[in-house]
Amino acid sequence: MESATEGGEEFLINESLQLNGLHVTVTLSSGGLLRWTGASTGGSLLIENDLLGFKRENQSFKLYGFMKHETTGLCFVTRPGRRVLKELSFRPKSEESLSNWCLCIQRCLDALERPKRLLVLLNPFGGNKCARQIFQEEVKPLLDVAGVSFTLEETQFRNHAKDMAKAVDLSQYDGILCISGDGVLVEVVNGLLERSDWEHAIKMPLGIVPAGTGNGMVKSLMEDADEPCIATNATFAVIKGHKRALDVAVVAQGQVRSFSVLMLTWGLIADIDIESEKYRWMGSMRLDFYTFVRVFRLRHYSGSVSFIPAPGYEGYGDPICIENENESILHDTGINGTEEVKRKTSDCLGALTGPETYEWKSISGQFIMVWLHNVPWGSQDVMPAPQAEFSDGYVDLVIVQQCPKWSLLSLLVKLKDGAHVKSRYVQYLKVKAFRLSPGERTGSSVQGGIIDVDGEVLAKSKGSSGDNRAHLMSYGPPIQVTVEKGLATIFCP
Numbered sequence: 001m002e003s004a005t006e007g008g009e010e011f012l013i014n015e016s017l018q019l020n021g022l023h024v025t026v027t028l029s030s031g032g033l034l035r036w037t038g039a040s041t042g043g044s045l046l047i048e049n050d051l052l053g054f055k056r057e058n059q060s061f062k063l064y065g066f067m068k069h070e071t072t073g074l075c076f077v078t079r080p081g082r083r084v085l086k087e088l089s090f091r092p093k094s095e096e097s098l099s100n101w102c103l104c105i106q107r108c109l110d111a112l113e114r115p116k117r118l119l120v121l122l123n124p125f126g127g128n129k130c131a132r133q134i135f136q137e138e139v140k141p142l143l144d145v146a147g148v149s150f151t152l153e154e155t156q157f158r159n160h161a162k163d164m165a166k167a168v169d170l171s172q173y174d175g176i177l178c179i180s181g182d183g184v185l186v187e188v189v190n191g192l193l194e195r196s197d198w199e200h201a202i203k204m205p206l207g208i209v210p211a212g213t214g215n216g217m218v219k220s221l222m223e224d225a226d227e228p229c230i231a232t233n234a235t236f237a238v239i240k241g242h243k244r245a246l247d248v249a250v251v252a253q254g255q256v257r258s259f260s261v262l263m264l265t266w267g268l269i270a271d272i273d274i275e276s277e278k279y280r281w282m283g284s285m286r287l288d289f290y291t292f293v294r295v296f297r298l299r300h301y302s303g304s305v306s307f308i309p310a311p312g313y314e315g316y317g318d319p320i321c322i323e324n325e326n327e328s329i330l331h332d333t334g335i336n337g338t339e340e341v342k343r344k345t346s347d348c349l350g351a352l353t354g355p356e357t358y359e360w361k362s363i364s365g366q367f368i369m370v371w372l373h374n375v376p377w378g379s380q381d382v383m384p385a386p387q388a389e390f391s392d393g394y395v396d397l398v399i400v401q402q403c404p405k406w407s408l409l410s411l412l413v414k415l416k417d418g419a420h421v422k423s424r425y426v427q428y429l430k431v432k433a434f435r436l437s438p439g440e441r442t443g444s445s446v447q448g449g450i451i452d453v454d455g456e457v458l459a460k461s462k463g464s465s466g467d468n469r470a471h472l473m474s475y476g477p478p479i480q481v482t483v484e485k486g487l488a489t490i491f492c493p
């Protein structure tokens with residue numbers, strides 16, 4: 001490919017073409033910036049960020065830009081930041097020029113290593129049960145234009161996505177796309193980590209298009225890039241193929257373990273999340289309604305939390321002496337045997353390894369809520385952990401112990417933009433490891449609470465409301481969380 005320079009900028013091509021019938025001068029820079037200028041038209045498009053696909057036609061080539069909608073007086077018609085499809089048909093003067101343009105654009109696209117084959121997992125029952133419609137109307141058309149092939153699988157039952165992630169031939173795919181809420185994404189992570197090739201499998205890039213009740217992960221990803229959290233923009237984020245590392249939390253009780261990428265919560269938020277299920281018929285009102293119920297009939301739980309604070313957060317909690325915390329965690333999680341044997345399964349994850357000696361801290365007493373969060377957003381309009389980062393190796397911990405009811409209500413309202421962390425009733429810190437010893441509800445010697453991981457019950461005390469299924473862990477014995485820094489890979493805008 002020959003290149004020319006003009007004004008210090010290096011061009012792969014600089015030619016006069018026709019754009020939708022108008023004469024324009026078009027340049028393509030080595031950085032993939034396509035620019036056109038003419039008497040009555042002009043514009044630009046960065047292939048990496050704005051090009052969905054392209055097609056060679058008889059005497060022209062067509063570019064499908066997918067660009068942020070420019071705000072106009074009618075911006076209420078289109079959501080700010082929503083990307084819209086823009087077709088640009090360029091007609092070069094000769095067959096040779098047409099071939100050259102197609103070659104250059106294809107080379108630019110190939111260099112981006114975008115995913116070409118996706119496994120799409122769709123939960124038809126998530127959220128408002130719109131996932132099929134979202135896929136047909138908003139996701140599939142974009143995949144088709146981008147030339148991405150896919151295998152579509154609908155989840156038929158709870159844990160189906162986990163089973164599929166465990167069994168799928170990963171060599172057939174460049175990524176797994178969940179059209180769902182966070183629950184299916186979490187199942188995929190757990191399935192990948194239960195494989196014998198888990199070290200390789202967990203690097204498979206994961207994408208998510210919002211189609212559930214809770215879409216905290218995709219909201220966090222989109223918000224971080226200043227993009228609206230809508231299906232089309234989220235699909236384009238996957239097509240573009242940008243990726244980032246994501247921390248995975250290892251949640252363990254004795255030898256039982258599970259993996260989380262979003263959150264763990266105990267107390268008020270877990271009670272609202274799980275117990276409000278019985279008001280599903282109210283639609284999106286159910287959470288607001290049940291929040292009021294729970295605040296005015298406020299519960300306190302006794303217990304203790306211990307943690308290894310991140311640098312800068314050492315002031316929280318009282319020091320506790322754990323003689324050899326590495327040994328303790330390894331013992332508690334049932335990890336033993338040689339390093340070689342351990343790495344054959346993901347059982348080796350969750351141990352606190354490294355040269356540092358860790359100082360554990362503890363907070364005991366009465367709690368209204370304890371909330372661990374891996375990413376900033378918990379759903380489209382709740383941001384519990386404004387300082388959370390995707391792969392910093394820490395989870396953010398939000399604790400409320402004592403708080404008057406009206407202050408608690410105002411604090412919950414502030415969750416929408418993360419301003420709650422400034423409240424004097426909130427302790428907000430980053431931790432490397434965490435242990436929860438949950439106790440009984442104040443005023444009851446038999447009832448405890450619920451521990452909720454990524455929207456599912458992890459452990460529930462006898463007598464607390466909710467379903468009566470068997471849960472993975474027991475309520476009472478300590479549950480510990482450690483963070484595996486940047487273990488998973490996720491598509492991002």
Ligand SMILES: Nc1ncnc2c1ncn2[C@@H]1O[C@H](COP(=O)(O)OP(=O)(O)OP(=O)(O)O)[C@@H](O)[C@H]1O
Pocket residue numbers: 123124125126127128155156157158159160179180181182183184185187211212213214215455
């Ligand atoms: N066909 C199915 N029938 C019943 N449950 C299913 C089915 N497919 C998936 N699930 C379960 O539904 C759970 C929630 O799904 P998803 O992640 O799509 O939505 P969510 O926002 O987390 O929850 P919600 O169901 O409240 O919208 C998943 O954990 C999964 O186990």
